[in-house]
Amino acid sequence: MGKIVIAIDGYSGCGKSSTAKAVAKDLGYTYIDTGAMYRAATLHFLNNHLSATNPQDVEKGLKSLEISFHLNPENQLQETYLNGLHVDDAIRSMQVSNNVSRIAALPAVRKDLVAQQQRLAKKKGVVMDGRDVGSVVFPEAELKIFMTADLETRAIRRQAELLEKGETIPLKDIIENLASRDEIDSTREVGPLIKVEDAIEVDTSNITFAEQVAFIVNKAREII
Ligand code: C5P
Numbered sequence: 001m002g003k004i005v006i007a008i009d010g011y012s013g014c015g016k017s018s019t020a021k022a023v024a025k026d027l028g029y030t031y032i033d034t035g036a037m038y039r040a041a042t043l044h045f046l047n048n049h050l051s052a053t054n055p056q057d058v059e060k061g062l063k064s065l066e067i068s069f070h071l072n073p074e075n076q077l078q079e080t081y082l083n084g085l086h087v088d089d090a091i092r093s094m095q096v097s098n099n100v101s102r103i104a105a106l107p108a109v110r111k112d113l114v115a116q117q118q119r120l121a122k123k124k125g126v127v128m129d130g131r132d133v134g135s136v137v138f139p140e141a142e143l144k145i146f147m148t149a150d151l152e153t154r155a156i157r158r159q160a161e162l163l164e165k166g167e168t169i170p171l172k173d174i175i176e177n178l179a180s181r182d183e184i185d186s187t188r189e190v191g192p193l194i195k196v197e198d199a200i201e202v203d204t205s206n207i208t209f210a211e212q213v214a215f216i217v218n219k220a221r222e223i224i
Helices: 016-027 034-047 055-063 094-104 107-120 133-137 151-164 171-187 209-223
Strands: 005-010 030-033 067-072 077-082 126-130 143-148 200-203
Touching: 005 016, 005 133, 005 209, 016 030, 016 126, 016 209, 030 034, 030 077, 034 055, 034 067, 034 077, 034 094, 034 107, 034 126, 055 107, 067 107, 094 107, 094 171, 107 126, 107 133, 126 133, 133 143, 143 209, 151 171, 200 209
Parallel strands: 005 126, 005 143, 030 126, 143 200
Antiparallel strands: 067 077
């Protein structure tokens, strides 16, 4: 069949990004982290003191927002840039995590970022992770995965990730953040997080990282 689009959606913190990255590497595909784009937009709003409830601020924020991905030749990792600055650390702070779902619920923000995501994946050979990839961005994706894991497992994993970056956050705060994002993401009017009918559910609570990657890669190879 040739190159396909793989959409990986699911709840916050269930390992979508690391899984998608590993699947892309295995298949020689491009990985696109749509969450990083909503996070970068949020950082832009926070840095410029723009209010999500003021339509003029939202318009101003979107006009001055430029998000891009660049491959770092030294480590072969794809890095996120906001208006020319590398922001991968800044967009994963708790401050951004606590505000991102509010910004991501704005229809104007979704419209712009979805259009950019569709342009980025035009050539196929792409693994894209997010909340609405299989439902809105690429409803025609050849392989759709819906990842889940129980809330506590997700929070423990996220806490370890943040600790590695030097941020010590109480588990309770992480559980609250994940639960609140899931709630806002699942109930918003535009592009809510849903499991579409043709998505394959992968519960990662009790399987290893290598197993979940192998499962998706095998599914992809059945189609390719
Ligand atoms: O994937 P990640 O957890 O980094 O995404 C951060 C936030 O961005 C999510 O909680 C959600 O509010 C928003 N998001 C979204 N649609 C996507 C990807 C992420 O609304 N496709």
